[in-house]
Amino acid sequence: MEFGNLYIIATPIGNSDDITLRAIKTLKDLDFISCEDTRITAKLCYIHDIVCKGKLIPYHEHNSYKMLPKIIKKLKEGLNVGFVSDAGTPLISDPGFKLVKAALENNIIVKSIPGPSAVTAAISIAGISSDQFNFMGFLPKKKSLRIKKIELMLNLNSSIIIFEAPRRLLNTLSEIYSILGNRNVSVIREITKIHEENINGKINYVLDKIKNKNIKGELVVLIEKKEKKEIIMDKNKIISMLNKKIPKLGVSAASKEISKKTLLKRDNIYKLALEIKNVNKKND
Secondary structure, three states: OOOOOEEEEOEOOOOHHHOOHHHHHHHHHOOEEEEOOHHHHHHHHHHOOOOOOOOEEEOOOOOHHHHHHHHHHHHHOOOOEEEEOOOEOOOOOOOHHHHHHHHHHOOOOEEEEOOOOHHHHHHHHHOOOOOOEEEEEEOOOOHHHHHHHHHHHHHOOOEEEEEEOHHHHHHHHHHHHHHHOOOEEEEEEOOOOOOOEEEEEEHHHHHHHHOOOOOOOOEEEEEOOOOOOOOOOOHHHHHHHHHHHHHHHOHHHHHHHHHHHHOOOHHHHHHHHHHHHHHHHHHO
16 A cells, blocks of 8 residues: 655744645645644634644644554555644644654655745844854753753854743843853744834843833744954963953853953863963962
């Protein structure tokens, strides 16, 4: 028996008119539609005259272990199945990865029906350099883990895109400011929806703009890559800076501050700072 195909279908991220003609046709022709929230998908189908009664299969992070084998079974029976997320292009911060991986492992053809994506839509209006970018999804909720993730961004020579919840936006931007410095950012809220808003500028300006604002809705945050400054500094100059900063700030904080000012790698400065500290101990 010939296997069915798995279709990964992009749906609107806010404005229902943004669905593609191909997506509508595909959804109409499918035997089953797997989706994160059947209510959201049923509403979309109703708007576009897509008959979906008896075709929707709930598939999300809480039931994927149970539903995944059932979906694969239907595909192996020759039925065509689609997967849609609640909004946008599937597999970007949603549970579809396991489904696609399982389909490919079972020699099932996976087809893309492209369309809206919050990531690419945000890039197009952010005014942030986009020749290279890293998408990092949602940062960890726990502060210590979030800090570690932001510190990893220090070594990236590209713009960075994250999703964030409104209640954490102020703290996250403050932490980014503290670690990455005063970079250009763009905070895009409710993209493609009625209340779409783009707040952009240096992080300190954006922080001041939102500190007393009741931010609501879905957020995409874009962070400009570090500026290309050819700063050539000899070792003696760095040692002089560290000797002034270490007694006041300690090794770690001094290394971080000088790294920001010089755009030199923090790890290299930190190693040099430790050497200075050890030499000073011996001389005491």
